[in-house]
Amino acid sequence: xxxxxxxQPEMSVQEAETVTLSCTYDTSESDYYLxxxxxxxxxxxxxxxxxxAYKQQNAxxxxxxxxxxxxxxxxxxxxxxxxxxDAAMYxxxxxRRNNDMRFGAGTRLTVKx
Amino acid sequence: ETGVTQSPTHxxxxxxxxxxxxxxxQSGHNTVxxxxxxxxxxxxxxxxxxxxxxxxxxxxxxxxxxxxFPNYSSELNVNALELxxxxxxxxxxxxxxxTQYFGPGTRLTVL
Numbered sequence: 001x002x003x004x005x006x007x008q009p010e011m012s013v014q015e016a017e018t019v020t021l022s023c024t025y026d027t028s029e030s031d032y033y034l035x036x037x038x039x040x041x042x043x044x045x046x047x048x049x050x051x052x053a054y055k056q057q058n059a060x061x062x063x064x065x066x067x068x069x070x071x072x073x074x075x076x077x078x079x080x081x082x083x084x085x086d087a088a089m090y091x092x093x094x095x096r097r098n099n100d101m102r103f104g105a106g107t108r109l110t111v112k113x
Numbered sequence: 114e115t116g117v118t119q120s121p122t123h124x125x126x127x128x129x130x131x132x133x134x135x136x137x138x139q140s141g142h143n144t145v146x147x148x149x150x151x152x153x154x155x156x157x158x159x160x161x162x163x164x165x166x167x168x169x170x171x172x173x174x175x176x177x178x179x180x181x182f183p184n185y186s187s188e189l190n191v192n193a194l195e196l197x198x199x200x201x202x203x204x205x206x207x208x209x210x211x212t213q214y215f216g217p218g219t220r221l222t223v224l
Binding site: 045 | 148214
């Protein structure tokens with residue numbers, strides 16, 4: 001079974017600084033996707049970034065980037081130049097092609113002005 | 114392009130009742146998945162529909178059932194509601210890049 005572990009229940013960052021959220025996963029598959037989703041108090045789950053396992057290059061979306069270490073089964077999210085609007089729950093998720101998504105327990109990010 | 118929509122936003126039911134939640138997928142997406150998110154937890158997969166047929170199911174009892182319609186919209190039905198069914202129910206549709214996009218959710222409270 002595939003499991004996703006987020007070891008940091010809560011993180012805090014100063015506005016304009018950088019923070020890294022950790023995620024590890026367990027799988028015996030070689031072809032899969034990894035995602036980070038953001039869930040603000042409004043509850044809508046918003047896609048932050050997506051990584052395909054066969055791609056060695058780390059995905060980047062503006063201020064968001066990942067450090068994907070396939071052998072170590074690690075998938076961390078780096079948020080640069082943190083903004084107040086980045087405050088939310090962040091979920092790491094794993095998905096095999098055409099299969100269900102497995103989520104971690106989430107990390108609550110607080111951004112201090 | 115219209116995103117994923119869900120209705121209703123909130124509802125309150127009593128134990129033993131039945132409930133139907135609705136989801137309209139994003140335009141062009143033919144796969145819909147449903148998730149249950151208990152307070153303070155990550156979403157748990159309930160089931161997935163592709164072209165009107167269930168093609169994947171999580172560890173949920175048969176009283177959780179669903180439908181998908183020809184326009185790819187979907188329903189989640191829960192019979193014999195229990196207190197533990199109180200949760201946020203999320204619907205997601207899958208794009209051509211195999212990425213899931215979520216609706217705003219339905220908050221169900223069972224009293």
